[in-house]
């Protein structure tokens with residue numbers, strides 16, 4: 229979900245889609261909404277001199293979009309050889325089975341229910357394809373099955389819905405847990421600080437050029453919201469809906485149902501830590 233605040237880290241201006249780094253090209257899916265921002269970013273990854281491409285998040289089941297992903301890869305002289313999922317939300321994964329059929333590829337994901345044609349994805353796995361190297365990073369929190377993909381050669385990370393190009397994301401209680409999410413954000417901060425990652429290639433919204441700034445903004449935002457939720461509870465707001473009305477007054481009401489999931493995750497976290 230989004231908040232009114234723009235991220236630091238200079239989102240790239242202009243239309244979303246097209247080449248973002250030497251190895252990553254975005255094809256924007258036609259599914260814009262309050263939750264998906266401009267739509268889902270489907271990523272095509274390949275070494276510049278290789279004919280083999282990896283696709284991350286085929287997106288919704290939209291024949292026109294899936295065909296465009298294949299055509300975009302082919303126009304660059306690439307054949308899609310593998311499909312990966314950052315997580316199971318349908319705006320990222322609903323088109324995966326059809327896309328696998330179109331391309332004859334396997335689908336690899338953390339959740340066994342989403343896999344097609346063989347092996348899954350494990351934390352710390354290194355995926356190689358035509359010289360391209362991707363490192364699988366565990367980032368549960370938005371959902372239990374959320375992964376990020378580190379693309380060291382471009383000093384970039386594909387974040388799915390863990391970090392968005394605009395606003396902030398939902399911790400989708402009960403599967404998504406706030407403690408996990410904070411750990412995941414710290415893991416992404418380490419990628420920026422220790423591994424030199426600068427570019428965020430998100431699942432929605434524009435590319436970000438300051439990965440560390442973006443992650444620190446998310447950590448600060450979560451700390452601020454958590455303190456607000458704690459205060460709301462202290463002031464007598466008991467139900468998640470009451471807390472949303474008190475804390476998320478600055479957020480579009482269309483996002484309140486999503487905010488309620490995040491509030492439930494925060495209440496769970498505060499209770500678990502004996503803070504309320």
Ligand SMILES: [Zn+2]
Pocket residue numbers: 315317370389
């Ligand atoms: Zn999602």
